[in-house]
Amino acid sequence: MVVKAYVLLETEPTLTQEVVEEVRRVEGVKTAESVTGPYDIIVTIEVATIDDIASVLRQIRSASGINKTTTLIRLR
DSSP: OOEEEEEEEEEOGGGHHHHHHHHHTSTTEEEEEEOSSSOSEEEEEEESSHHHHHHHHHHHHTSTTEEEEEEEEOOO
């Protein structure tokens, strides 16, 4: 079974595209797309276990230019 999560990112306005490119290289990230609205990027994560999400999130959060993250884990 695949565990899926969505991560909403707020970034420094001038660094959004660089963050998208960096986050796309993280293993477990399936998509990273810039959007309009209160968040700048939506990331889709797919991993084998719930524990793997924490590892992916640590890597995402280490990207330069991220101000805030909000994580939503799919229930079913």
